Amino acid sequence: MLLxxxxxxxxxxxxxxxxxxxxxxxxxLKKWLGFFPFLLFCLAFEFIPILFLIRGSFIDKTTxxxxxxxxxxxxxxxxxxxxxxxxxxxxxxAIIGVILGTLIGxxxxxxxxxxxxxxxxxxxxxxxxxxxxxLAFSFIIILGMNGVITQFLFKYFNYELYPGxxxxxxxxxxxxxxxxxxxxMVLIIIPAFVGIRKEWQESAESMGAxxxxxxxxIGIPILGPSLLAGLTxxxxxxxxxxxxxxxxxxxxxxxxxxxxxxxxxxxxxxxPGVGMAMAVLSLFIMGLSIAIYQIATTRVRRWSK
Amino acid sequence: MRMNKLFRSIVLVLFLLFMLVPLIATFLFSISxxxxxxxxxxxxxxxxxxxxxxxxxxxxxxxxxxxxxFATSIALTILVTPTAYWVHIRAPKSKVIFEIMSAxxxxxxxxxxxxxxxxxxxxIPVPLxxxxxxxxxxxMELCFPFMYRPVANALDSIDIHxxxxxxxxxxxxxxxxxxxxxxxxxFPGIASGFLLVFSTVFAEFTLxxxxxxxxxxxxxxxxxxxxxxxxxxxxxxxxxxxxVAWVVSLLLLLISGKRTITSDNLTIGH
Numbered sequence: 096m097l098l099x100x101x102x103x104x105x106x107x108x109x110x111x112x113x114x115x116x117x118x119x120x121x122x123x124l125k126k127w128l129g130f131f132p133f134l135l136f137c138l139a140f141e142f143i144p145i146l147f148l149i150r151g152s153f154i155d156k157t158t159x160x161x162x163x164x165x166x167x168x169x170x171x172x173x174x175x176x177x178x179x180x181x182x183x184x185x186x187x188x189a190i191i192g193v194i195l196g197t198l199i200g201x202x203x204x205x206x207x208x209x210x211x212x213x214x215x216x217x218x219x220x221x222x223x224x225x226x227x228x229x230l231a232f233s234f235i236i237i238l239g240m241n242g243v244i245t246q247f248l249f250k251y252f253n254y255e256l257y258p259g260x261x262x263x264x265x266x267x268x269x270x271x272x273x274x275x276x277x278x279x280m281v282l283i284i285i286p287a288f289v290g291i292r293k294e295w296q297e298s299a300e301s302m303g304a305x306x307x308x309x310x311x312x313i314g315i316p317i318l319g320p321s322l323l324a325g326l327t328x329x330x331x332x333x334x335x336x337x338x339x340x341x342x343x344x345x346x347x348x349x350x351x352x353x354x355x356x357x358x359x360x361x362x363x364x365x366x367p368g369v370g371m372a373m374a375v376l377s378l379f380i381m382g383l384s385i386a387i388y389q390i391a392t393t394r395v396r397r398w399s400k
Numbered sequence: 401m402r403m404n405k406l407f408r409s410i411v412l413v414l415f416l417l418f419m420l421v422p423l424i425a426t427f428l429f430s431i432s433x434x435x436x437x438x439x440x441x442x443x444x445x446x447x448x449x450x451x452x453x454x455x456x457x458x459x460x461x462x463x464x465x466x467x468x469x470f471a472t473s474i475a476l477t478i479l480v481t482p483t484a485y486w487v488h489i490r491a492p493k494s495k496v497i498f499e500i501m502s503a504x505x506x507x508x509x510x511x512x513x514x515x516x517x518x519x520x521x522x523x524i525p526v527p528l529x530x531x532x533x534x535x536x537x538x539x540m541e542l543c544f545p546f547m548y549r550p551v552a553n554a555l556d557s558i559d560i561h562x563x564x565x566x567x568x569x570x571x572x573x574x575x576x577x578x579x580x581x582x583x584x585x586x587f588p589g590i591a592s593g594f595l596l597v598f599s600t601v602f603a604e605f606t607l608x609x610x611x612x613x614x615x616x617x618x619x620x621x622x623x624x625x626x627x628x629x630x631x632x633x634x635x636x637x638x639x640x641x642x643x644v645a646w647v648v649s650l651l652l653l654l655i656s657g658k659r660t661i662t663s664d665n666l667t668i669g670h
Binding site for chain 2: 127129130132133134136137140141142143144145147148151198199201202203205206215217218219220221222224225226227228229230231232233234235236237243244274277278331334335336337338341342352355356358359360367370371374377378381382385386389
């Protein structure tokens, strides 16, 4: 619901006013007929359940009265830690993804061979969707206790990866997240590089600008919205992730999505109101990053025309 | 900022290594006799593949996954395509509603959607909880932007107004115009949407696990169960799910000819 900032709400309000005005006009009303099944679907399986979830987070289970106790409960260490872990892993893997993804994207963009370029873009396309259980499992095979790389490091460099590092811990999960964050960033940033016209670089050069000046005054400002879009999308992508963490760390690392999942499965005895409060706070965090993402992509489109 | 060629090559080689090593290792693991004492597998065998394929649950979960993926793709095609056409031709201003719905769909993680659906539908007398239908509906909600986006792009790329007028001047009504004139023209868009939805649902774990759990085991659920007791066979399953995703990507590439990537048609939600 929090996605409904004024900017997104504005067109809805206009549309609603038109709907009200057109009530007396049959042909105008007919316009909305074709929309009906789809709107009904969204109301029934998204908006109304989410509204009830928000309402439920403010309702006391026994008295049925209004309460903010569920939100006050968020100050307990276990919940604070879940939020901190979720934000930390999403922020960290988003930043790593943006920096390395931009470097890789640039290297792909500048590569002379078209066929290799396309192959790398296709690889990014497939691997960014290679997540969840299969991904978690692949990382256990290479970096688990008896993993291939674990042994390789021990045999050839006499370096013991464990117990300093563990694939079942925060750093292990972060590495697995980077695996699907990197290619996603590559896919976001390549169109932005394509958008920087050769002519701009040439005209900057002809006016005496050096490379640093070109990137400082032209390149980065043009890439800026794409970088911001990437950062927010990657953040949201990791924050909402569940399957990879479920397979890899399960209960060894407390994340918001995992906690909510445990509550649904009934594995932890908590007031359901607390789970709903966690969900509502997460919607707020997700909404914020998606809203910034939307604004950033509108700015990206301005350059891609 | 200018990177020389050597540096760019190193970046790409490292990227390739990072992306490919987990996949290659998983594949080798699934065909090796023993691989926990040595750097390279001690020998190769197809035993694990044979074992995993011969299990009854293998066929069942694969069938369940194909069923739910096809059902979601077909249901979304039927729901979204006519609506998108209607919006484009009759109420182009309300395209923004689709944009907002897409943002919602991206912004609500699977865990939260599952929680909201369970809370709401267990409180009212509608027999949906714990059924395959609720999973289907939740998957539709999660995936509809993947259907809408390619279809909307296809509708934008043809002159639907002229086509519709021409068809109507020849006596066609809305329905026959849609089926005989518009559908064939936007078919590549529909096919792309269909495949995107298909591969997303095929890999779907969160909603399935939380909404139906063990009552309707899909391939990803089966895979997670396997990782806990037999790594060899689990790695074979992981390779199969990767191959499905890869085949769908190839098909998508074939349909769209040249893949044009924009940040609009990226899929998120892991």
